[in-house]
Amino acid sequence: MSGPASIRARLLLGAAVLMLAFLVGAGAAVQRAHENSVRAAHYARLQSTLYLLLAAAEVDAQGRLVMPPALAEPRLSLPGSGLYASIHNLNSGGRWESASALGIEPPFRAQQPVGEWRFETVAATQPTGPRRFLSASYGVRWNGSGADTRLALSVLEDRAAFERELAVFERTLWAWLGGAALLLLLAQSLLLQGALAPLRRMAAEIRRIESGAQGELAQDYPRELAPLARNLNALIRQERVRQTRFQEALSFLAHSLKTPLAVLRTALGEPAQLPEVVGQQVDRMDDIVQHQLARARAASAAAPLVAPLALAPVLRRIEGSLAKVHGERALAFTLDCPDTLEWRMDEGDAFELLGNLMDNAAKWARTQVAVQVRRDDAGLHLAVDDDGPGFSDTQAVLQLHVRGDERVPGHGVGLAMVKTLVDAHGGTLVLGQGPLGGARVSISLPG
Incomplete structure (x- = not known):
């Protein structure tokens, strides 16, 4: 046919x-x-x-x-x-x-x-x-x-x-x-x-890309085809980044799981400590796997073809969940985000990014957490404040399994995942002191 x-x-x-x-x-x-x-x-x-x-x-x-x-x-x-x-x-x-x-x-x-x-x-x-x-x-x-x-x-x-x-x-x-x-x-x-000559040229370039003879499409296409060429190049780059990240994640997992497995193997000789050691190391391996999966998936967050997502409903759903988790503390959440504000971001990545930021602030806050989201010509700007003690070491807390205070529950993964997502978007993350007297996490994502 x-x-x-x-x-x-x-x-x-x-x-x-x-x-x-x-x-x-x-x-x-x-x-x-x-x-x-x-x-x-x-x-x-x-x-x-x-x-x-x-x-x-x-x-x-x-x-x-x-x-x-x-x-x-x-x-x-x-x-x-x-x-x-x-x-x-x-x-x-x-x-x-x-x-x-x-x-x-x-x-x-x-x-x-x-x-x-x-x-x-x-x-x-x-x-x-x-x-x-x-x-x-x-x-x-x-x-x-x-x-x-x-x-x-x-x-x-x-x-x-x-x-x-x-x-x-x-x-x-x-x-x-x-x-x-x-x-x-x-x-x-x-x-x-x-x-139709530009279309034939584009088809020929795509065949060369498929054969590996060319990396990306040229940029000198007519006005009607230029957006298509840009989006195809973005998809090509995204796919290459995704493959690279998954390869890196597999390599990192193979390397990072060696230590927990070695600890478990050693604990086999000490039966009395085995349940405690197994529990600790299983939690550690779970955190490593989750972090590497989030890191590998972060490449899709910056995809230019993701549909715009309204951020205000996401913030309200996270607020409702955290209010239940920290109900005995009666924390006050202040959300400052226009209902019409939208951003090209995968919904799962938005929940992970904003959820980790607000969860981290809620853990450290004494009475209140404030979230402010704004958009301008430069891009998207987020600021999450709490009235807790603030950061003692702004560089260390961004590393995996590092917590600001060992007395506060957690595994030291949240802000490291946030940093990975922000980097995938080509944005910046700054830790400092906020107007509430505690910590402030500021994020800027380019438009």
Whole structure:
């Protein structure tokens, strides 16, 4: 089964269909307008011939029609010339026909109301076969020479000349329109060839990236493709960072778990201490695994294609959980974050980042924790304050398994995970003293 048609084929087919519809419609309209114009011109000539007959005709005192032996229109005197005329005397029933009608029985109109013009196409069967004629008729009342006579004048022209003129124009028109259509399709094909060149170049670059011959897409794409190129490059870099981080995490796990495993192996010789040692080392290994998984997953946090996340609901859910955990202490949480503030961040990473910050502040706080979130042209700014004792060593607490006070429950993993997530975003983390008198953790993430 063949795949979907290419963009170039679709555009060419669409352009050809639209162009064909336009040219057919335009050609039909021009052809109809030309036919009406030619018909009007022929009827005008027939009308002029009728005026010529009126000028030449005479009616005597007895009401008889008198016509000159020759008329100013030579075709009326030439048999079978294609132009035929007749005058019917409606009073006497007499009829005059031009010499051109000799041997032919044109379908002249014998009756015509006085003062009315009639233009039409009529048909008649002739010895040579069916023929069609353009017809002009006019009725007149003759009051000269003391006679009151009604005359019906009729002029016919063989339609063959009219149809030949239309056929010549039709062939010329459609030949030119067909040639114009071919030229336009050729021009459209060349334009598409140039317009789609960046897409072909991008496809070729992607194939080279897949084969390992190229690292990223070039940046010199047109405005419409530049965002796609940037996002593809971001995905490529993200995937490489993710692979690197997982490899590093596996290597770190292999190295970091050696010590707990060695301690457990040693504890096998001391059965009395085995339960306590196993519990400690299992907790330690769990913290190591969790930290390395968070570190490996942190690369996805900075992905440019992550949907914007509203941070205020995340903060309120964390506040509700911490209020239950520290319910006996009756901590007061102050959240300053606009409901409309959004940031491109994975929801799980947002809970891990903000949850660790607020949990750390709640552990150290005496009575209150304050969280402030702001966004400006530089990016996102977070500040978490508490009224506890503050940091004694701002560098050590960012290391894994290091706690500011061993009397406070915890494993020394939270702020280390926060630092990993902030680094993945390309942001900065600063520890210091806040306005509540205790610790402040300030984070800035670039926009």
